[in-house]
Amino acid sequence: MKPVAPPAVGDALRAALDSMEATGMRRPLRELAWFLGLSLPFLVVLVASMGLRRDIGGLSTAWLAGTAFVWLVSFVSCAYLGFVPADKQVAPRSRQIFQALAASLLLLIGLGFFATEHVSGLSVSYAANPGSVFSHARTCSMIGLAAGVVPGVLALLCFRRFIPVGRISIGVGLGAAGGSLAGIFLLFHCPISERFHMALAHTSGIATAALFVAIASYWLLRDH
Amino acid sequence: MLMKNYCQGDRRAFDELYAHAAPKLLRYLVRLSGNVSAAEDLLQLSFLKLHRARASYIEGAAPLPWMYTIAHRTFLDHVRKHKRANVVDVGGEVPEQNANLRGQLHIDGEEADDGEELERTMQALQTLPPSQRQAVVLTKLDGKTMQEAAEIAGTSAGAMKVRAHRGYQALRKSLGASKA
Numbered sequence: 275m276k277p278v279a280p281p282a283v284g285d286a287l288r289a290a291l292d293s294m295e296a297t298g299m300r301r302p303l304r305e306l307a308w309f310l311g312l313s314l315p316f317l318v319v320l321v322a323s324m325g326l327r328r329d330i331g332g333l334s335t336a337w338l339a340g341t342a343f344v345w346l347v348s349f350v351s352c353a354y355l356g357f358v359p360a361d362k363q364v365a366p367r368s369r370q371i372f373q374a375l376a377a378s379l380l381l382l383i384g385l386g387f388f389a390t391e392h393v394s395g396l397s398v399s400y401a402a403n404p405g406s407v408f409s410h411a412r413t414c415s416m417i418g419l420a421a422g423v424v425p426g427v428l429a430l431l432c433f434r435r436f437i438p439v440g441r442i443s444i445g446v447g448l449g450a451a452g453g454s455l456a457g458i459f460l461l462f463h464c465p466i467s468e469r470f471h472m473a474l475a476h477t478s479g480i481a482t483a484a485l486f487v488a489i490a491s492y493w494l495l496r497d498h
Numbered sequence: 499m500l501m502k503n504y505c506q507g508d509r510r511a512f513d514e515l516y517a518h519a520a521p522k523l524l525r526y527l528v529r530l531s532g533n534v535s536a537a538e539d540l541l542q543l544s545f546l547k548l549h550r551a552r553a554s555y556i557e558g559a560a561p562l563p564w565m566y567t568i569a570h571r572t573f574l575d576h577v578r579k580h581k582r583a584n585v586v587d588v589g590g591e592v593p594e595q596n597a598n599l600r601g602q603l604h605i606d607g608e609e610a611d612d613g614e615e616l617e618r619t620m621q622a623l624q625t626l627p628p629s630q631r632q633a634v635v636l637t638k639l640d641g642k643t644m645q646e647a648a649e650i651a652g653t654s655a656g657a658m659k660v661r662a663h664r665g666y667q668a669l670r671k672s673l674g675a676s677k678a
Contacts, residue, residue, distance in 0.1 A: 280516060280517050280520035280521050280524070281520065281524060281538050281541065281542075283516065283542075283545075284542035284546075286542065286546055287542055287545050287546050287549065290546060290549050290550070291509060291512060291549065294507055294509065294512075294549075295507055296505070296506045296507035297505055297506075297507075297552055297553040298505070298553055299502065299505050299553065299555050299556060299557050300553065300554050300555060300556045301556075302556060359556065359559070360649075362558060362559050362560050363556075363559055363560070363563065363564075363649060364554065364555060364556055364559045364561075364563075364564035364567075365563075365564060365567050365649075365652055366652075368652045368653075369652075369653060369654055435553050435554075436553055436554045437554060439551075439564070439567050439568055439571055440567075440652060443652075
């Protein structure tokens, strides 16, 4: 095939190039470090301001640490996939972000359903039926969404200049990470040990925050 | 290195990058849109977006797949705005440059370098869904490997293979029907 001469640079592009200044390049690992570094104090502030669950003294340390660890892995892995593309790539790893979201949801729902702890006289439990589960879930679901959205949206605002194509995927990753962070907070704050509540209300923040931050990402970064 | 220098404000680095990438991207956009004039506009818009987003480049990353992705997203935005892709003008001889831009297709072992055949092929290409059209253009026309095409499209090599296969089958069926 004959080589094709490149078309002339258009006026708008030429004008932009004429006023071009040096710009930095993206450093995904540094962005991730900032995100993790600021999210964890946010978690501490949340727990400090809203208080620890009343049954925390009676809970098994191994259970608490193990469950918190799983939530933390979900938080870090979603954040990592959201910020750091594959080797030599600029666009985010969209497929893996959605896989991580699905895996986090499945794992944490399973954990909440099958691995709960109850401290007699201190933990809150009730006979599970659709009405009771829904009425008890509302508060934790709202907290999960609100607390989950904050880190993600703040990250979008801080790093919007550096967000490349694939803003929706990145939004999903950041939102899922925020929702996982909210799950850690709920683990230390909410005394309800009923398994549907642990499985669904506490994990709902992952999905709702992911959706919300993805929408926010689409709108905030739509000129990118 | 070029992209890094460009990010650091080197105009000559941009000019070199443009000279290298613009013909490839233009060819890609022509094959997607079926219209040279629209493709040229999309190319300029793509480079403008690239220029505005250059701070999001990661040192050491391959810039070309990223540029293809920006070009493809620009094309999709164009399609959404105009509801349907432009169709190639039919009739008369295909100008040499247009034919060169559209490239050569092999369908059923026959090279479609005849002007009318090429026009028919390009029209058939426009009837494919954007994802299949992209897959066919990248793998069959631009000569990208499945992995390269998958990276540009932001999907897996397996999914790209399926799209390319379905697109190619649909293209053959469409061309077979138009010949009959």
